[in-house]
Amino acid sequence: AQSVTQLDSQVPVFEEAPVELRCNYSSSVSxxxxxxxxxxxxxxxxxxxxxxxxxxxxxxxxxxxxxxKSQTSFHLRKPSVHISDTxxxxxxxxxxxxxxxxxxxxxxxxxxxx
Amino acid sequence: EPEVTQTPSHxxxxxxxxxxxxxxPISNHLYFYWYRQILGQKVEFLVSFYNNEISEKSxxxxxxxxxxxxxxxxxxxxxxxxxxxxxAMYFCASRDLGGDTEAFxxxxxxxxxx
Numbered sequence: 001a002q003s004v005t006q007l008d009s010q011v012p013v014f015e016e017a018p019v020e021l022r023c024n025y026s027s028s029v030s031x032x033x034x035x036x037x038x039x040x041x042x043x044x045x046x047x048x049x050x051x052x053x054x055x056x057x058x059x060x061x062x063x064x065x066x067x068x069k070s071q072t073s074f075h076l077r078k079p080s081v082h083i084s085d086t087x088x089x090x091x092x093x094x095x096x097x098x099x100x101x102x103x104x105x106x107x108x109x110x111x112x113x114x
Numbered sequence: 115e116p117e118v119t120q121t122p123s124h125x126x127x128x129x130x131x132x133x134x135x136x137x138x139p140i141s142n143h144l145y146f147y148w149y150r151q152i153l154g155q156k157v158e159f160l161v162s163f164y165n166n167e168i169s170e171k172s173x174x175x176x177x178x179x180x181x182x183x184x185x186x187x188x189x190x191x192x193x194x195x196x197x198x199x200x201x202a203m204y205f206c207a208s209r210d211l212g213g214d215t216e217a218f219x220x221x222x223x224x225x226x227x228x
Contacts, residue, residue: 092157
């Protein structure tokens, strides 16, 4: 069965420090990859996505993620976080040959400290 | 910007009662989904709906659950006889046609079964 693993359930980080959130998925078959963010008391918002092409994708607010097919990973990074980045981040995978549902990781809660 | 809207934001119901969770997907989208997140657990896929029928469902989506698109704008999830373990955040999502499109999520309905 397909699975998505986010190794860190919580990541405390100081403001302006870098952060990396790790995501690994279970299969190397063709996939679409997504990071969603959930701010406190809000729904899931798409942060960025990998569909095809360049393996490095970026969001408008400074996050980036790199698709690594050989390691079946899609880690999320930001070189300098802000207080407003405090949220829970979910990695999600859609397996092209397995219907159109998303399989989510367990989420990583990022707490940015001043 | 178009968005997925869900009502109510919070629903409290007694065990054994029927509940209907409502969603208005983005108007030109063709795929509709329900996911749920039990407190402290992963976001889990429940069901996908396309062309007026269920296209895929998980093992969670048993006979107690049903979905309906009663008109051109609403998409509902009905739980016939709620159990305590149905308490969760329920997310509706919609997606445009095409394999390389992302799902847009609503804010969620928090269902509490007492």
